[in-house]
Each structure stands twice: as structure tokens, then as C-alpha cells.
Amino acid sequence: xxxxxxxxxxxxxxxxxxxxxxxxxxxxxxxxxxxxxxxxxxxxxxxxxxxxxxxxxxxxxxxxxxxxxxxxxxxxxxxxxxxxxxxxxxxxxxxxxxxxxxxxxxxxxxxxxxxxxxxxxxxxxxxxxxxxxxxxxxxxxxxxxxxxxxxxxxxxxxxxxxxxxxxxxxxxxxxxxxxxxxxxxxxxxxxxxxxxxxxxxxxxxxxxxxxxxxxxxxxxxxxxxxxxxxxxxxxxxxxxxxxxxxxxxxxxxxxxxxxxxxxxxxxxxxxxxxxxxxxxxxxxxxxxxxxxxxxxxxxxxxxxxxxxxxxxxxxxxxxxxxxxxxxxxxxxxxxxxxxxxxxxxxxxxxxxxxxxxxxxxxxxxxxxxxxxxxxxxxxxxxxxxxxxxxxxxxxxxxxxxxxxxxxxxxxxxxxxxxxxxxxxxxxxxxxxxxxxxxxxxxxxxxxxxxxxxxxxxxxxxxxxxxxxxxxxxxxxxxxxxxxxxxxxxxxxxxxxxxxxxxxxxxxxxxxxxxxxxxxxxxxxxxxxxxxxxxxxxxxxxxxxxxxxxxxxxxxxxxxxxxxxxxxxxxxxxxxxxxxxxxxxxxxxxxxxxxxxxxxxxxxxxxxxxxxxxxxxxxxxxxxxxxxxxxxxxxxxxxxxxxxxxxxxxx
Numbered sequence: 001x002x003x004x005x006x007x008x009x010x011x012x013x014x015x016x017x018x019x020x021x022x023x024x025x026x027x028x029x030x031x032x033x034x035x036x037x038x039x040x041x042x043x044x045x046x047x048x049x050x051x052x053x054x055x056x057x058x059x060x061x062x063x064x065x066x067x068x069x070x071x072x073x074x075x076x077x078x079x080x081x082x083x084x085x086x087x088x089x090x091x092x093x094x095x096x097x098x099x100x101x102x103x104x105x106x107x108x109x110x111x112x113x114x115x116x117x118x119x120x121x122x123x124x125x126x127x128x129x130x131x132x133x134x135x136x137x138x139x140x141x142x143x144x145x146x147x148x149x150x151x152x153x154x155x156x157x158x159x160x161x162x163x164x165x166x167x168x169x170x171x172x173x174x175x176x177x178x179x180x181x182x183x184x185x186x187x188x189x190x191x192x193x194x195x196x197x198x199x200x201x202x203x204x205x206x207x208x209x210x211x212x213x214x215x216x217x218x219x220x221x222x223x224x225x226x227x228x229x230x231x232x233x234x235x236x237x238x239x240x241x242x243x244x245x246x247x248x249x250x251x252x253x254x255x256x257x258x259x260x261x262x263x264x265x266x267x268x269x270x271x272x273x274x275x276x277x278x279x280x281x282x283x284x285x286x287x288x289x290x291x292x293x294x295x296x297x298x299x300x301x302x303x304x305x306x307x308x309x310x311x312x313x314x315x316x317x318x319x320x321x322x323x324x325x326x327x328x329x330x331x332x333x334x335x336x337x338x339x340x341x342x343x344x345x346x347x348x349x350x351x352x353x354x355x356x357x358x359x360x361x362x363x364x365x366x367x368x369x370x371x372x373x374x375x376x377x378x379x380x381x382x383x384x385x386x387x388x389x390x391x392x393x394x395x396x397x398x399x400x401x402x403x404x405x406x407x408x409x410x411x412x413x414x415x416x417x418x419x420x421x422x423x424x425x426x427x428x429x430x431x432x433x434x435x436x437x438x439x440x441x442x443x444x445x446x447x448x449x450x451x452x453x454x455x456x457x458x459x460x461x462x463x464x465x466x467x468x469x470x471x472x473x474x475x476x477x478x479x480x481x482x483x484x485x486x487x488x489x490x491x492x493x494x495x496x497x498x499x500x501x502x503x504x505x506x507x508x509x510x511x512x513x514x515x516x517x518x519x520x521x522x523x524x525x526x527x528x529x530x531x532x533x534x535x536x537x538x539x540x541x542x543x544x545x546x547x548x549x550x551x552x553x554x555x556x557x558x559x560x561x562x563x564x565x566x567x568x569x570x571x572x573x574x575x576x577x578x579x580x581x582x583x584x585x586x587x588x589x590x591x592x593x594x595x596x597x598x599x600x601x602x603x604x605x606x607x608x609x610x611x612x613x614x615x616x617x618x619x620x621x622x623x624x625x626x627x628x629x630x631x632x633x634x635x636x637x638x639x640x641x642x643x644x645x646x647x648x649x650x
Contacts, residue, residue, distance in 0.1 A: 030637065032382035033443040034630035036061065039377040041341070042351045042363050044068070046159075047094040048344040050124040051351075051365075053377065054089050059626035061086040063099055065124050079122055079129070085624050087117070090151065092180040093159035096121050098151060119151070119164065121180045130183045133166050133176075153200045156297045163188055165198050175200075175207070189224070201249035202300040208246055208256070212238075217549045221246060223256070223273055233276050238550070243464075246271075247293050251300040255279070257293060264463035265289045268305055283315060289461060298345070308461055310393055311357070311435040312337050328352060331373065335359050337436070355379075357435045358388035380439070387412040389445030391435055396488035398481050402457060402469065406485050407433055408494070409441045409451040411646075419450040420499035420646050421489065423515070423523075425482050426453065427506030429470060430554075432461040443633055444503075448646025452489055456481035456511075458554075472556050474535065475514045475568025482511055483519050498524070501644045503636065505529040506592055506621065513570035513581070513600065520578040525643040527582040527636060530592050530621055533571040533600035536562070541593065571596070574603035581611040582639045584632050586619030612639070 040061065041054040053064045057078075063086060066076040079086075081101045088100040103116045121130045152175065153163040161177050166185075168174055173195040177188040189207050191198070196219065199208040205226050210219045213235075221234040221244070233256075236244040245259040245266070254273045259266040262281065266289035270279035283290070285307040294304035296318075305315045316322035328338040335354040342351040352364040352373060361379040366372075378384060389409045398404050410416050422444050426433050433453045441451045455462065456478045458470015470478050482502070489495045502515040502523050509531020516526040532538050539558045542548045552558075556565050566572050581604060585597035597613060604611040614635050619628040640646070 027446050028383055028386050030443075030633050031630055032380065032386070033439045033446070034626065034633045035059075035380075035382070036626040036629065037361070037379035038381055039361070039363060039379050041089060042353075042377060043089055043091055043097075043342045044344055044349055044351050045091050045094045045097075045124065046345040048346075048349050049094065052089050052091070052097050052124075054086060055377075056626065063089055063097070063122075065097060065122070077124070077126070079120075081120070084118075090154070092121065092151075092154055092162055095124050096180045097124060098162070098180065100150070121183070123181075130181065132164060132178050132180075132183055133185065152198045153202070153204060154297070155204055156202055158204075163198075163200060163204065165191070165195075175209075177204075199246055199248070202295075202297060206249050206253075208249075210236075210246075217547075217553070225253070225273065233271070233273065248295050248302075249300070250302065257282070257302065259290050261464065264465050268293065283317075285309070285313070285315065287463075288313070308432070308434050312339075314339065335362075355437055357391040357437060360437045360439075388437075388442050389414075389451070391441075393435065394488075396485055398457070398477070398484045400477070402466075402481075404457070404481050404485060405455040405462060407435060407453040407455075408489065409438075409445045409453075411445045411448050411450065414448075414450070416450075417493050418496045419494060420448065420644050421452060421486070421495035421501070422449045422640065422644075423452050423454070423482060423486055423500065423502040425456065425502070425504045425508040425511040426459070427504070427508045428460070429456070429458045429474075429478065429507040430460050430467065432459045434461075440633075444636075444640075447637060447640070449640065449644070450489075450494060452485055452495075454482050454485035456485075471554055472561075474510070474555050475518065479511060479514050479518055482515065483522065486522060499644050501525045501527065501640060503527040503529075504531065506531065509592075510570070514568065516577045516579050516581060517570050517573045518576075520576065523579055525580045525582070525639065527584070527639060528597070528600070529584045529632060530586060530589055531583075531596065531600075532592055533596040533603075534569045535565040536569060537571075537596065537599065538592075539565070571599045571603045574600070574607040574609060577604065577607070577609050579610075580639075580643050581609065582614070582635065583611060584614045584616065584635055586616045586621060586623070586628065588618060589621045591621035 036056045039053060039055045043052045049068060051066050051068050054061060055064060063079040064076055084101040084103040086099055087102050090098050092098050099120045101118055119132045121132060151162050151164055155161050161179055163175055164178050165173055165175050171193045173191040174187060175189040175198050176185045178185050191209055192211055194211040195209050196212050197210045207224045209222050212219050217237050218235055219238055220232050221236055222230045222232050224230045234244050243261045247257045247259055249256055256271040256273055258269050258271045260269045260278060262284050267284035268282040268290050270282060272279045283305050288307045288309045291306045291308055296303055303318045303321055307313050316325055332338045332354045335356040337356060338354045340350050341353045348368055350366040352366050353361050355361040360383055362375060363377040364373040365376050389412050391407060391409045394406050394408055395403055424441060432455055444451045457466055458478050460467050490497050500523050502512045504512045509528035512526045512528045513531055513533060515523055535555055536558055539551060542551045583597040583600055585594050587594050601611060601613040616628040619625060623629040
């Protein structure tokens, strides 16, 4: 039974709860969509005495730890790190919470630029915080000494320690056993300079590491079993289309769970570490690739497989978990995604997150003994009970016959005919959209626009052949797929052909600019957020990175394909543009540097084309901060109103 009664929990536990009544509002504010989620995560301590909430405060993320008390005033403790953005929280044990912080300032490693991270251990009951690995590293920095720091294992049988990789001053990427209270470290396993990832079993006895091939897309997968030396079991290609991906060790001593190709999709297999052969198929999601697996941290038993079809799905192997999932789905019939995100060790308390295409995440404290759930938080409380735009899937044929999936969001209450349309191609491009809550698409729908999200070739999640079909098709068939989707919804009577704009971020920003270059008569305007504008410039920058071979395969060779790359670089084709352009870009973007929008602005100015460039000070590639996210939506709203205009929502 789901209850909306909160009084039985301590007030501090409800730090995130803000329920906005369904008042008579014509439409929600820009801030309602643009503010960072009020809550990003909730994790309950293993003994159930404390709960940690990753939540928003003044446009930034903070962590609040509260006592879980049924009576009286509960204590709470807040943690804020102003020199970086909090990205992740997890309990190392019942008293120590680990907080991963990412630094937004630029840091140089050789010739390339990276975001640096650190892990801080904090006490739930008071005392000093402890930065783990605050010592010299191969990157030579005092506080942020790592790139992509993560906890490899929390060692459930040894809650005082965790395993964390660290780039030592000798440049080897080793694995260390770290005391979460004192910060003391001890070498656990030695890696190499080329090592880039680690995996261990629940006991720490079986280890796996992956060593990169220098300036290549490939990596060697090496395993060390108890009493044996390291041995290579496979060489795999990195990236979204990998055909062999280690996932976890099985409880069986010589078995590794891996994702491997089956009919173009990633399926779960056993891999025999003695014979070095792929074993039995464990599970193949229907028409989808596995996204991850769930393991019991105490027993090492395989619990579940997660994957994304049109929406996130989960397949349970454990009967009790499957029965609990069925109970959750019955209790929350209006949300298709209902998942356990945290549990006590005795499983008496679970934290449940529910969400759907028209329902931002809500969080519930579920007492399994009393069999009731109490709502404790909402991600977007200002959107509570505000009607969202209906979302549906459609498919259409590209001009060469390939079937293209897409998602269409309509304004709330709209009849769905002759609508002003915003085309929203996703970033990546090795990524995909799904039928989940999308604040950007829903914001546009709230302003009266239909929103088309085409899953052009090169998108992941629709099979390897579909992803491979996008290789070297930037500005080519990938762009044609977007164009063909627009023409399809025009033919269906959904879109008004005289009121269409294209908008996107990252690769989607590139697609928006290329739409203005390649099909200038199809759109009335284009908006690029953090978009690539010059493919030759991008490849030149990527030559500093190990990923250069990946991008050469997906985009082209700067020497051999120079003329093609010039023809498909919007900044080099600005004279072909005949519509207004809005450029928005974070000044601290390390993924697509700000100079891409600067170059595009210069080219448009030289060509005498209408444009506006909006720099976002202190922002990265991901709209990490609420202030700049709101600024982006405001600029988008004004630009669309000026050049497109939304029709009345009927």
C-alpha cells in the first residue's frame, strides 16, 4: 500500500519533499523545467539508521545526511563542495558515506584536457571529512588527483575498506585498498601505464583489468585468479558497439559474466576463464542490448539484467526480487519505471524511485515489514500534477529504405494537427533517446511546440548494423534521416511546414547547424547548444586523445577525406545558410570546446547571416548548473517565439 502520509518519519528525512498543489496555472515557469532536479539520488545506510540525499541547493548539488527516526527531531548534516560538482554518493559502511566530486576547472595532462575528480569520505555522525588519495599522483595536483575516479569494490566482508584505482607518480594505474576513515592506502594489485579499468569479485580474490593499446580503439582484457599469474583472455574494441564487455564475476570460480554480440545486440553470456571460451547464453533482451546487471553484494549472486527498449526495463533472475517488482508495479500503475535504488542490508527498508515519460522521478521510503511506502521526495516538485505532453513512438522510412524509429511529444491538450514543430536530434551520436521524462522536450511542449526526436542511423540501442550504418555519415545519411523524419510528420499532417525549427546539443547541435546548411528551406531557424561546427577542427583536437581512431572511423580521415569534411562542416559552409541561428555554449566545455561556436559565429558574421552567440560562463558540456540551464531555456524560448511562434494549445 502506498501512503502519502509523512508525519511518521523525522522532519530532516523529508529535506527534499516539496509538493506543489495542482493550482490553476496556464503553464509552468522556465525555472520549473530548468532548475536542477531537487533530488538526484537517495541512499539509505546499510543498517538503516541514516539516509543520504543528493539534492539541489542554490543551483548546486549538496549532500544532506539525516537520522532516520520515527519520533522526535532528527539530526541532519549537510555537505557542500564549492570547488566542484557532486556527482555520486554511496555508503562504504553504516557510518561512512563516499562522495565523488568533479572539478569544473580545466586541467592539462600532456596536450589534452580533462575533468578531474576526487572521492571524499564523510561521517554520518560527525567528525572530519577525509579526502582519499590526497597525495602526489602522475597528474601532479593536490586535491583533484585523478581522472574518472570510482570505487571498484566496497568489499562487503571488510566494510572498513574499499578498492580504488590510482594513477601513481610512476604513471602506473594501480589498484589500492583504502581505509575509508583514516584514508590509509595499501597496494592491492599492480597495473600498467596503459591500464584504464579494474574489476574484482566480491571478495577481492579474482581480478580483471583492461589495458589500452596505444592510440587504438582496442584493449586487452586480463584476468588473475587466486594462485595464478595474469593472463590475457580477450582483446576487445572499445566504444558503444563493443562486442565483448566484462560485467562481473560469477559466484562460480571460473565464470565471468560478459556482454557479447547476439544478432547485433549485446546479450549476457557466461565466459569460461579456464578454456577461454564463450559459454552459455544467460539472457538476451528482446530487440535490445543489455545495459547492466545487478549482483547481490553479499552472496555474489546474479539478480537481474537491465536494458533499454523504448523505456528502461529489468529482467529478474531472483524469484523474490521478481515478486517484489511485481508488487511495486501494481502499487505504482501510472509509472512504467519503478525500481529499487537503495536497500538496507537486512532488506527491511528499500528506497524506491518511480518515473515515466510524463512523470519526473518521485522517491519513496518502503518499509517491507509494514508493507507500506511513504513518499519522501520529488525531482521536479514545481511540475507536480502539471499536465505533461503525451509521448509516442513512431517509425518512418528513410530515403534508402532503412526504418528509422522516432519519438514525438505533443503539447498538453493539443489536437496534434498542423503544429509548430521543433526537431530535437540527440547528442552522441552514439546514444539514443527513450520514452522517459525529458525536461528539454517537455519544456518545448509546454510552450506549444510538437517535438520530434529522430533516432537516426548511428544511434545505439537499435542493433549493431543500425549503429554501424552511421559510420562516416556525419552530414550525410545521418542528416538525411533527420530530414526524412521531418518530411514524414509533415505528410502525416502533424507539423506545419512553415513553422519548423531544428535544435540540438553536442552532435545534435551539429545536426541543427547542418540542417541549416543542407536543407535551408525546410527550417525557419536553428539552435545549436555546444554543437560541433568544424569537423577538421574536431579531428585535430582529438589527435591528442586515445579516441582519435574511433573518431576517424566514425567521421573520416582529416587528410584523405578533407574535401568531404569541409563540405560537412557548418562553419565552412556558412554562406549556404539562409535562416537565423542561435548559438549557446559553455565557456568551460572540455568535450566540444567553446571555440566551435566562436568559429561558427565568425563565419556567420563574415557571410552576413543573422545569428546570436550566447556564452555561458563557468558552464561545461552537460549544463551542470541550474543558473545556466535556465539561461539556455530562456534564450531558446525567446528565439523560438521570435522566429517560429507557437500556435494556441487547444
